[in-house]
Amino acid sequence: MSLRRLSLLLTGLMLSSPLLAASTQYPLTVDNCGVPLTFAQPPQKTVTIGQAATEMLYALGLSQQVIGTSLWFNDVLPQFKDANDHIARLADNTPSFESVTGKRPDFVPVQFEWMVGPQGAVGTRQQFHDLNIPTYILPSDCEGKNNRVGADGTRLAAFKVETLYKTLAQLAMIFDVQDRGQQLITGYQARLAKAVEQAKTQGSHNVSAVFWFSSPDLNSDPFVAGRKGIPNFMLDTLGMRNVIDSDEEWPTVGWETIAKANPTILVIARMDRRRFPADDHEKKLAFLTSDPVTRNMDAVKHDRIVIMDASAMESSVRLFDGIEQLGAAVQSATPAP
Incomplete structure (x- = not known):
């Protein structure tokens, strides 16, 4: 040559x-x-x-x-x-x-x-x-x-x-x-930009949500995502709204308050650890469909429940999996006009 x-x-x-x-x-x-x-x-x-x-x-x-x-x-x-x-x-x-x-x-x-x-x-x-x-x-x-x-x-x-x-x-x-x-970093930036673009075309601005991480006891107030943490970043980025108004990372909020806000979708954490009873997402689902307050929420009645790995709700490489999963749920969760 x-x-x-x-x-x-x-x-x-x-x-x-x-x-x-x-x-x-x-x-x-x-x-x-x-x-x-x-x-x-x-x-x-x-x-x-x-x-x-x-x-x-x-x-x-x-x-x-x-x-x-x-x-x-x-x-x-x-x-x-x-x-x-x-x-x-x-x-x-x-x-x-x-x-x-x-x-x-x-x-x-x-x-x-x-x-x-x-x-x-x-x-x-x-x-x-x-x-x-x-x-x-x-x-x-x-x-x-x-x-x-x-x-x-x-x-x-x-x-x-x-x-x-x-x-x-x-x-x-x-x-x-x-x-x-x-x-x-370049790959994650591209995935994030794509998820945002897809959510915009699906009317994500009409969707509200709550993230339920776990609970010390299934009959006690749940740990849910506050308005400045990682899950809220996911919602904001996709144009969705968090119904929880707290600066704490994972505040406890009563189900009566959550039911009154009536989020479009519920995102529940799936995890393999068993520190609390509600770490088991199957027990979360059973509670939501049986409790007299939660079972009447629109998200529960219409099965608008997203099961997401707990690690995707953290500042981790799984965050991008979680935001893609949440974006994919927007279309089915968008209320009819």
Whole structure:
């Protein structure tokens, strides 16, 4: 091949392919929720606290760097099952500080600040950092949010999907896989834009909804999505309306109040954990169709109930599955003119 033809070929490849991201330069310092984290090299022994953080690392192709996981709501995504089967699960729910540090990790990404934070159920960031173990809180759970108010914190500002993209970009930089991170972000942005366009054509502005996550007891007030969290972002993005008016992440609201608001659809969380009786979505369905208040709601009478993985209601790679599922339900849920 002549030099001229080789030059033309390389030029064509450069024009038809996205530019490669620059490699990480170590030592790398990243600001995480106001805490500077410095990495001399990519982490090799990561323990995750939270399914969202775990599946983000898997999506970035980093399963070989994960040595332990914890805090699961759903079974792992099918495409990650083989890799996940070989990684220790320290706990289905909250792991102990000793079980995490006992794996001698060099990095601990955390989904919720109430797990590792000032009042951490597992421990404080300082406890981990005293052992030279950097902890990384997903920005979506600390930026624009006060986690010292309410069981799951209170949003000071509405959730923005940019914090999810920021998490992916920062994790990709920490592990020096920026190309993979950018590919994921670009793909998720395209899926989100497509879901929004489809919802607009289906009259989503006429649809209201409530998200029921779980309940301490089936006869008690349910945990439902507030107006500034991830589910509300999904509704706002698709042009739908949340009937719950609260800044808490997952406030408890009485069924009488919800029934009076009469949402067009009910979205109920499906999860594999069994911390509360209402974690079982089948029990949720049985309650909705038998309770004298809920069974008369239009969404129940007309079977406008969406069953969504709990992890899709979090700032995770499953959020995009959830928003596509919600968008697909708009057409059947739109009231007749």
